[in-house]
Amino acid sequence: MQDDHVLVGMYRKMVLARRFEEKAGQAYGQKKIQGFCHLYIGQEAVVVGINEALRPDDPVMTAYRDHVHPLVRGADAGMLMAELFGKDTGYSKGKGGSMHFFDVEHAFYGGYGIVGGQIPLAAGFAFAHKYRNEDKVTVCSFGDAAANQGAFHETFNMAAKWKLPVLYVVENNKYGMGTDIARVSAEPEIHKRASAYNMRGEAVDGMDVIKVYEKARELVAWIRAGNGPVLLEAFTYRFRGHSMSDAATYRTKDEVELEKQRDPITKLKDFIVQKRLATEAELEAVDDAQKKVVEQAIAFADASAEPPDDDVFTHTILSSNDEPDEKPRQRVRGATDVRWPDPPKHFNVSWELEPLPSSPAKKGAA
Ligand SMILES: Cc1ncc(C[n+]2csc(CCOP(=O)(O)OP(=O)(O)O)c2C)c(N)n1
Ligand SMILES: [Mg+2]
Numbered sequence: 001m002q003d004d005h006v007l008v009g010m011y012r013k014m015v016l017a018r019r020f021e022e023k024a025g026q027a028y029g030q031k032k033i034q035g036f037c038h039l040y041i042g043q044e045a046v047v048v049g050i051n052e053a054l055r056p057d058d059p060v061m062t063a064y065r066d067h068v069h070p071l072v073r074g075a076d077a078g079m080l081m082a083e084l085f086g087k088d089t090g091y092s093k094g095k096g097g098s099m100h101f102f103d104v105e106h107a108f109y110g111g112y113g114i115v116g117g118q119i120p121l122a123a124g125f126a127f128a129h130k131y132r133n134e135d136k137v138t139v140c141s142f143g144d145a146a147a148n149q150g151a152f153h154e155t156f157n158m159a160a161k162w163k164l165p166v167l168y169v170v171e172n173n174k175y176g177m178g179t180d181i182a183r184v185s186a187e188p189e190i191h192k193r194a195s196a197y198n199m200r201g202e203a204v205d206g207m208d209v210i211k212v213y214e215k216a217r218e219l220v221a222w223i224r225a226g227n228g229p230v231l232l233e234a235f236t237y238r239f240r241g242h243s244m245s246d247a248a249t250y251r252t253k254d255e256v257e258l259e260k261q262r263d264p265i266t267k268l269k270d271f272i273v274q275k276r277l278a279t280e281a282e283l284e285a286v287d288d289a290q291k292k293v294v295e296q297a298i299a300f301a302d303a304s305a306e307p308p309d310d311d312v313f314t315h316t317i318l319s320s321n322d323e324p325d326e327k328p329r330q331r332v333r334g335a336t337d338v339r340w341p342d343p344p345k346h347f348n349v350s351w352e353l354e355p356l357p358s359s360p361a362k363k364g365a366a
Helices: 004-029 044-052 077-084 118-131 150-161 190-197 209-227 253-260 264-274 280-303
Strands: 138-143 166-172 200-205 230-235
Touching: 004 044, 004 077, 004 209, 004 264, 004 280, 044 138, 044 166, 044 209, 044 230, 044 264, 077 280, 118 138, 118 150, 118 166, 150 166, 150 190, 166 190, 166 209, 190 200, 190 230, 200 209, 209 230, 209 264, 264 280
Parallel strands: 138 166, 166 230, 200 230
Antiparallel strands: none
């Protein structure tokens, strides 16, 4: 693969991702971003290489480390930043925050805080596409620790049995929060587990965007041709802590410094310059342009308004037509008798299933 446009394009996206995350980290320090915030710094080659192998209508979903996945698909940096800032102009109107990005226009379907929660959802997407004879490939990323979730096993069994068109990407950054994956996994090389489901499993150097792109291109074509799901393990590393509140004392500074020598952006930059596909000055101009995009994103998020108070109940599981008659009580931290609030009256959930039109209604059946 020697296409200079593809390589420079991937360089641009990786730099945009890096600059976006650096500024998000700064904004968090300034308390412009509250709550959880997980940065993708160091892992950029995984998402950029895979995205390059996809069609714009292939659905993508991931866990809570989700800022960069929509960004490299073309989502608006300003709206993403505004979501982080909790502003009304954000992709989820400021109500989702860092972990719940969602952008249907660019086929990015979340953003999930439950570890492994997106794994079965992706199988559902893939099932729907197969059922409707659509040739889309669903891509679902998750972390190494998520592979020890029961949902992984249940979904892989079904996905393989039904030959679902889904690419599962395990972003193995070595840690689940502060736990080394090797300490808690009988088989820490997660792609090997695919064989238990009679499924194709592959591994790739996740710090090398060209290798990720080439591998993803091969696998996506294979899946689109109807051969069933694949588990791709990308060995990568996060340069920052698990989240903004993690001091990362479970690993040594030497380990982090050693990994930084494999920085995927520097690696691609050196390759491009060495092969004379672009000069160092040209690549620096690309970098400057991405910094401007991110500065504009910050300015947009800063200038945007907070969601209005009376909008609290819209775009939630409550219908926007339902006027809440009382505000639900907040959960109290540190209280001994902590109970979830009673559902508001207008919530109106019926646990009785309506009988299907064709089935005879049984009296008293629930
Ligand atoms: C079902 C569930 N269990 C536990 C948690 C708490 N938790 C949040 S992140 C995390 C670690 C996940 O690590 P990994 O899957 O490797 O992803 P990474 O953060 O490394 O990208 C855990 C245990 C959770 N959010 N959901
Ligand atoms: Mg991990």
